[in-house]
Amino acid sequence: MDIKILADSACDLTADYYNKYDIAFIPLTVRLDDKDYEDVKTIDPKTVYHAMRDGKTPKTSQASAQRFKSIFTSHAEANQPLVYLAFSSQLSGTYQAAKMMEQEVKESYPDAPIHVIDTKCASLGYGLxxxxxxxxxxxxxxxxxxxxxxxxxxxxxxxxxxxDNLEYLYRGGRVSRTAAFVGSLLKIKPILHVEDGKLIPLEKIRGSKKLFHRMLEIMEERGDDLSNQTIAISHGDDFERAEQLASMIKEKFHVKDVIIEMVGSVIGAHSGPGTIALFFLNDTDFDRPA
Structure with a gap:
């Protein structure tokens, strides 16, 4: 029987990928102007970024536990294998909601072939x-x-x-008010990474010219067999800079496959317009698709 892969909308994949690889997805929620929207289905990232540029502060919330219960129950009843790969549990309660529903469904269907995995990844890192x-x-x-x-x-x-703007990270509680103000004043660009599912500040770069060069240095220090893996770049409504970074990566590491997509509404609501994110593997010595 076919094995179904389920993701949530924080993986920032587009409909083309869902259709091509038969991936099911569950939307997270974006609240804007006192209305709730289903990410991807009833709101798009550009709408969120335009609202943020106008000074609005969208909120986000996890996927519905009942929706997980419905999906898990239907797969359990059909005895169809399902693998749900979840957005980092350190950034959303969605994984916990899914895990709770998995346990509930397995009380009635103890042998249900359902697996819920906390990827501890976000955006296109999660998408990869x-x-x-x-x-x-x-x-x-x-x-x-x-x-x-x-x-x-x-x-x-x-x-x-x-x-691009530390103000958005301040609103999300990632940096202090002083750091956001001083950073904007001095044109300091932060480099962050994800460690055990959490967003962690890594370095501060003075001026945007040095920024991509330093990101590539980190990529070189950490990456493994870069020319033979798929690299992903996501951007907060700044395709031009994402393309610039992709060109630098292709030139430096001879990478053939680079995916560029927009940072979705849920993550973008916290990172803001102008975000540039880079994703790659630090070890390729494991079982991978042919």
């Missing part, structure tokens, strides 16, 4: 893990192989990113 699992499923890989290989992929996924 989802694609990894979906490609294995499409190739007919066994359920346990998909589960274990996806965990390895998530464990070795690097997230290196910067934001």
């Amino acid at each position: 893990v989802v694609l990894h699992a979906a490609k294995l499923a499409k190739q007919g890989a066994a359920l346990q192989r998909i589960v274990e290989s996806s965990k390895s992929c998530a464990l070795h996924m690097e997230h290196i990113f910067t934001v």
Whole structure:
């Protein structure tokens, strides 16, 4: 029986990927102008970024537990294998909601082939893990192989990113009011990464010219076999700079496959317009799709 891969909208994949690899997704919620919207389905990132540039502060919330229960129950009843790869538990309560519903459904269907995995990844770093699992499923890989290989992929996924305006991170509680003010005043650009699922400040760069060069240095220090892996870049409504970074990566590391997509509404609501994020593997010595 086919193995279904489920993701949530924080993976920042587009409909093309969902359709091509038969990936199911569950939307997180974005609240804007006192209305709730389903990410991807009823709101798009550009709407969120325009609102933020106008001074609005969108809020986000986790996916519905009841929706997970419905999906898990239908797969349990059909005895169809399902692997749900979740947005980092350190950044959203969605994983916990899914885990709770998995346990509830398995009280009635103890042998249900349902697996819920905390990727501890975000945006296209998370998206690359989802694609990894979906490609294995499409190739007919066994359920346990998909589960274990996806965990390895998530464990070795690097997230290196910067934001254009520290104000948005301040609003999200990631930096202090003073740091945001001083950073804006001195044109300091932060470089952050994800460590055990959490956003962690890494360095501060003075001036944007040095920024991409330093990101590539970090990529070189941490990356493994870069020319033979898929690299991903996500951007907060700044495709031009994302393309610039992609060109630098292709030239420096001879990378053939670079995915560029927009940072979605949920993550973008916290990182803001102008965010540039880079994703790659720090170890490729694990079971990967052919």
